[in-house]
């Protein structure tokens with residue numbers, strides 16, 4: 346028995362320690378959260394100022410002015426009512442001049458409030474629009490500092506970026522709304538406090554303190570809902586993906602052909618239901634806690650109201666003071682409710698801004714060693730791939746033990762089966778990634794130490810997954826070298842080399858023809874788009890020392906392919922070139938052929954040498970020869 350008492354005492358002590366610990370945790374968390382939000386807000390305000398100083402000044406002045414109006418008009422009301430009471434009791438001692446001046450003041454206050462409203466709204470909307478644009482510009486500028494593409498392949502990073510971009514038009518507006526509302530409410534509450542300081546200063550203080558737990562806990566729960574469920578849950582990401590499949594043109598053909606709409610809608614609904622279950626639990630918890638704490642907050646108000654009535658019954662208050670107290674109580678209660686609403690709005694947008702500032706501080710995974718070295722031009726000894734190993738950020742190994750030298754002026758063809766690592770090698774040469782081990786040397790200089798922007802100017806690449814810009818034909822070509830944007834001669838030359846000039850000349854708007862469905866432009870065939878992408882690479886031939894075509898002819902007909910390769914052969918004369926292709930008939934124009942297999946370099950030689958060797962290349966060649974009944 347004594348043992349169980351000891352045990353109970355010990356348990357009680359443990360419980361006490363735990364309770365103290367929990368309370369400490371709650372307080373630490375509260376302080377931490379408040380600190381966090383204050384930091385985010387302190388960083389957001391200069392952003393407003395930087396975005397639009399004129400609108401910000403107008404808004405701040407008007408908020409300050411308008412928020413004092415309730416307290417001023419209540420004070421005037423009190424004076425008017427007391428003045429009128431006195432005039433009714435003893436007309437001889439009435440001061441009608443003061444009453445008239447007060448009425449004029451009151452009317453002026455109402456006029457100020459009404460006249461300022463349209464100006465306030467217009468400044469608010471202008472500021473919100475400018476803020477949205479500024480945040481988007483900052484996101485684009487920041488994204489440009491990620492010189493590699495690793496971050497864009499990291500789902501967490503990409504997801505946050507997408508969310509920032511999607512919410513950039515809504516959240517800054519809420520941030521502004523939240524900040525201004527809370528500023529206005531606090532000014533109103535403080536002015537009420539000042540107003541009541543002679544009669545009952547403790548009323549606003551009591552009501553404010555009574556509502557703080559409710560505000561804080563709603564705030565905290567909303568943060569949980571927002572953070573865990575709206576933004577970051579896998580269900581939300583899946584929902585976005587499923588709706589994208591059905592609502593964007595990327596998937597439109599297969600969705601119709603395979604009748605996939607119901608399938609993706611079901612997936613969407615399942616993800617939503619999963620998410621909704623979690624949200625409704627949290628919302629229920631939020632409603633319960635808010636109700637309990639709402640009772641506390643309302644009790645503060647009820648107590649104050651009873652006090653006013655008792656004081657009035659005891660004859661301790663003038664008619665004006667009763668009016669002042671009752672009006673103040675109504676205002677305070679209304680503002681406290683608004684405070685709760687606004688703090689929720691502000692809390693969401695603060696989380697958005699927190700995410701935005703975190704994104705702005707993200708360090709690129711690849712850096713350029715400074716001071717960077719000049720890119721050797723023209724190439725003397727060539728490009729050395731020294732024992733390259735590469736695994737993608739997800740751990741998938743794509744290349745191993747790759748060593749070879751690309752001599753200046755040499756054209757090499759990279760061949761190999763799907764997934765052999767050909768495009769990966771091109772990506773490493775463009776320094777979209779750094780090798781996991783091993784190095785690439787350009788005339789003896791490590792690629793990592795070269796000026797990366799300059800290096801990329803030296804390379805003209807047509808990627809397998811080239812881009813189709815919703816711009817004009819001329820702009821689509823000139824993106825390869827923006828200095829050629831208005832140079833029709835250069836545009837024509839590049840399009841002749843890529844076998845697209847004949848098509849452009851047939852169009853009534855020629856090089857000014859807008860392309861792409863987004864802005865009602867003309868649509869081209871897959872092969873024509875590909876030729877434009879090739880023209881884009883060809884237009885930078887004057888500057889680029891290295892030409893790379895990564896599977897450039899997949900969508901081309903045999904005649905175009907033959908002509909483009911002829912053009913390529915002429916174009917790359919004297920330049921260093923890499924040609925990645927599955928069409929082995931084309932690789933014969935290369936000086937050397939490199940055969941990749943499962944990430945390894947398995948054969949190197951000329952077409953004839955490799956056929957004689959009768960290895961991997963010969964197998965691939967014979968398979969294609971059989972298929973196309975080629976004779977050689």
Ligand SMILES: Nc1ncnc2c1ncn2[C@@H]1O[C@H](COP(=O)(O)OP(=O)(O)OP(=O)(O)O)[C@@H](O)[C@H]1O
Pocket residue numbers: 498737738739741742743761762763764765766767768769770809
């Ligand atoms: N972004 C990526 N993240 C992870 N793995 C990747 C990525 N890109 C390619 N891989 C993997 O790396 C390997 C090599 O791919 P790569 O695109 O270099 O092959 P390839 O020889 O160009 O193929 P293809 O002839 O089909 O274009 C493949 O196994 C592929 O799955």
